[in-house]
Amino acid sequence: MESAIKYINKKFPNIDFRGNIQHLTSIQRQKSEVLAATASYYDSFLDVIEFRDHVYELLNTIDACQCFFNIAINFDFTKNYLDLIITYTSVIVTLSRIDDKKALVGMFNCAHEMSNGSSDPSYPRLGQMFVEYEHPWKKLTEEFGPHTRSVTAALVSLNMVYPRRNLPAEQWRSAQLLSLLSAPAAMLEPACCNTMACEYLSMEVMERWIIIGFLLCHTSLNTNQASQELWKMALRSGLYLTLTRDEVLNIHKVSEDLFDCFKGYVSCIATVFENQISMSIPYVIVSGAMHRERRHFLRGALKELFKVLEDEPGLLGPKALFVFMALSFSRDEVLWLVRHSENMPKIKTPDDYIDNQMAELLFYMEKLRGLMKKYNHVVQRYHVQYLAQFDALVLNDTIQNIYVCPEEESVLMSSFVSNLSALSVKQEEFDFRALRLDWLRLQAYTSVNKAPLPIKDYTDLAKVMNMIQFHTRMVDSVEELLQETSEVSILCFYPRVFEKMFCQSSEEMTMKRYLMAFPLVCTHFSQCGHPICPEEIEAMEKRSLRLCVTFLEQIAKLTSTVVLEICAEQCNLNDQLQPKHCAETISAARHRKQKKPVPKKGEVQKEKPGAESLRKDRSVVTNVDKMHLMLTELCTCFSLCSDFIVFDHIIVPTEFLLSHLEIRLSEIIVRMANYNQTTQEIARPSDLLTKLRAYTASLHSLSGYINVDVTRLVKSVLLQQTQPLDSRGGPTMTTLYTNWYLESLLRQASNSLIVHCPTMHCFVNQTTDNDPSFRAEEFSDISELQALAELIGPYGLKFLSENLMWHITSQISELKKLVIENMDVLVQMKNNFDKPEEMANLKKRLTGGENVLKRMTIIGVILSFRSMAQDCLKDVMILLKHCPYLMGPIECLRDFISPEDDIKVTLSIFELASAAGYTCDIDPTLVTRLFSHPFNVSFLDNTSVDEEYKLSCLLLAYIAVSLPTLALDPNSLYSREHGGHNNNIHCLATAINQLAAAMFTVQNKNIAQQLKEFLLMASSTLLQLGQNVERMESKNRESIYLLLHMIVEESPFLSQDMLESCFPYVLLRNAYREVYRSFIVTLG
Known part of the structure; x- marks a missing residue:
């Protein structure tokens, strides 16, 4: 089969399936198996061709209509247009990275011709597409040359949003971004602006639009100063962009390779590009520090926001926008760190790409998500009243001020007003998907050239409708909006980075209380899949569960270790109070009574039990204090949630802790029995019982930190110890004492050495x-x-x-x-x-x-x-x-x-x-x-x-x-x-x-x-x-x-x-x- 694959790759796409049959005999023998094995891949490549045809048709239609694009006005129309371009580019670039595509298509067509006597009708187009996209960026720039005007217009509109979103943490801090306490008097005022949807639009998405968009339409960079400013700002943000999942784009390398193609015939453009890249390199080097400071700011901001909203959940109504902004900003920083950690540049400050406090950011993201879900009814009730009693009136007034309104547009807008005016808090179900779809249709109608009602002339209508659209989403699609602004399912495809983040956070004492955020993030991974590709769901499920279980096992291991160390310390303190240790004290008292000479100065007198509790300075921290502090931190993380679902599996974190404690406690009990089969030594039952009581007494204090059934745990462990083997097949104290009494005590009694x-x-x-x-x-x-x-x-x-x-x-x-x-x-x-x-x-x-x-x-x-x-x-x-x-x-x-x-x-x-x-x-x-x-x-x-x-x-x-x-x-x-x-x-x-x-x-x-x-x-x-x-x-x-x-x-x-x-x-x-x-x- 290898010779056939080499031949196909060499001759593709013009393969002589009949003249060189000696190279293809292996395919001839297994043509049915080859067809079955490669059919799904072949069909997927055909889907790409079909998708490309539809994109071509749609882009040409948009250009023919000379559509108007502005992210602040017709947000949905512009966003979908830019998403279409980026999706198409990502598909083509990803396709070009598939090494075996020629072999797969060639093998399928060869087997098809051998089975049916003719090639597949789609094979010539498919082969031609593969040849054309050998160098995808060059071909893509040629394709998008006619669309430069529309793409540039859409991208330039980001000048109203991207620059003010792409600010350093110092400016965020000085502006008191996301703070509800900065203006207490305005705390109850609804958070509104003219660009509601743009406020929580992902920075990563905008950077992807700008970088890829201007790579495709590079000529606008030579003619438009605004384009150049956006391009430079986006280049400075980092080194990599996400194409899809873990497929990334090295933007500087791709740009340099593309510029090499321009030299000799578009030298001026190449010069501009090279200058821009050289200018952006110093910024790229310090971008790690900038993002590190952003994450530091967001940790504090999210904590404050959560504390205020948790205390006053009624504020979720007027300040819901703050929550989605906070989640979106945080998600952008998490995703930036993930893709740059996996592809870390060689710089002198690698610490900028390592965050050992990521647990806290993820923790408060999950807390805010949970708060929105818990008080969804509060948000819904507030916005239902807002839509009916304010938005409907404002929209009606805005419509009245429109002088010329075609019939179809008039019908749509009238339905908006009537639907909103009829809302009542007594309704049980709400569904505004039809209204939002109608608003998208209205944007399309009013964005074409020479439209009877041009939306660019009625910006007030666009602003009101954009605000209404956000409010409707607060009523019926909070879950979807949370998914859009805070899901970090991309971590599923970066397991090494994800595990490294967990390890780094677990080493920090102050981060231990936030560790539960890592397994909880695994609940996002169910969003990675797609109904069109169900075969990958199983693999994702296994990976998600493996990561989740790994994190929970580590958290449980850390917690159980601390708990049992405290128990061991209490056991040692309890052992000091045993009567067998009082001989020295009695002897010393007897010496004092008989006035015998005191011990010499060189002899260290043994401390009495309880001496460890005598402290003159509370700032002196003992080992027990440190262990209790660590236990408090670890147990706090279990309070994040009692259970959660990962791919239809209900996960209960405390059960992992109980399982670990059960295993470790069983091992400790057997170890405390101190049985030596060689010397036939074993601990006295009374000593073991005393130690066991000290352990169980300390274990019961765990229920004061966390809601776990310690009694059930202790009963389970002790019941297993009454059996010959425990649940893992290990020896128990029953087995040890049975062996010792039989082999040692009774054997000697049988020989009359013991009576x-x-x-x-x-x-x-x-x-x-x-x-x-x-x-x-x-x-x-x-x-x-x-x-x-x-x-x-x-x-x-x-x-x-x-x-x-x-x-x-x-x-x-x-x-x-x-x-x-x-x-x-x-x-x-x-x-x-x-x-x-x-x-x-x-x-x-x-x-x-x-x-x-x-x-x-x-x-x-x-x-x-x-x-x-x-x-x-x-x-x-x-x-x-x-x-x-x-x-x-x-x-x-x-x-x-x-x-x-x-x-x-x-x-x-x-x-x-x-x-x-x-x-x-x-x-x-x-x-x-x-x-x-x-x-x-x-x-x-x-x-x-x-x-x-x-x-x-x-x-x-x-x-x-x-x-x-x-x-x-x-x-x-x-x-x-x-x-x-x-x-x-x-x-x-x-x-x-x-x-x-x-x-x-x-x-x-x-x-x-x-x-x-x-x-x-x-x-x-x-x-x-x-x-x-x-x-x-x-x-x-x-x-x-x-x-x-x-x-x-x-x-x-x-x-x-x-x-x-x-x-x-x-x-x-x-x-x-x-x-x-x-x-x-x-x-x-």
């Missing part, structure tokens, strides 16, 4: 010579577990329980293997437990008893920890605070239900009660885990339910007959201080009761009956232990006896009467006396 202490309801370290890596009680006492329960809540505790149950089921799997290995012996021991001789022989054959007890102890330790955490959930009153009326019914349901009832109903209620922190007879989590675990789906490998039940019974028997071996362990000694045994065997009571209840619930068997059989067997084996007085087994016999009592005491299915029936109470009493006798009581 479960029922007396203090915590875990404590064993007394050893080595310093422990952490103190277990600092992470497992009631206050810490209550803090943990408050942090991770019922959901987090459920996740913790599920992980604990996974470890329990892995231990049960190992127990199953041991039971199967010793099944025969266990069956015999179960049947002969009341025969000491046979039990002694069978016990010698039994293996793995210590292993069974060890694994059951691990299960007991895990269940004890879970029970402690579960109790703290209820103790901490979390659920009573959130749902107080729900807790009573849950407790009643738990007490009312019985294990003998329907198992599904029972488990459902127990699961509800367990989630509320209540202890249940049957652990629903353990039952669920046993149901789902492969070991319990089929408790044996493909065994029947009866055999499954048999294994459960034998496991209890295994435990019962193995209990005496615990007496051999010196760590089995009962500790009165801890309320348990040093090797955690007291946890067997919890393990046996919970595991038995769960297993027999799964198998739908009687729990109490099986536990009673276990009690009989355990009692029998322990009574046999008492007969061996001289053996090692009797050393910790009393401590083991107490274990039997603990099993019964913790079981909801066993009673003391059952125990006494099989185990003498006197033995328990003596056992308690014996273990307590050995305990040394110390009194401090």
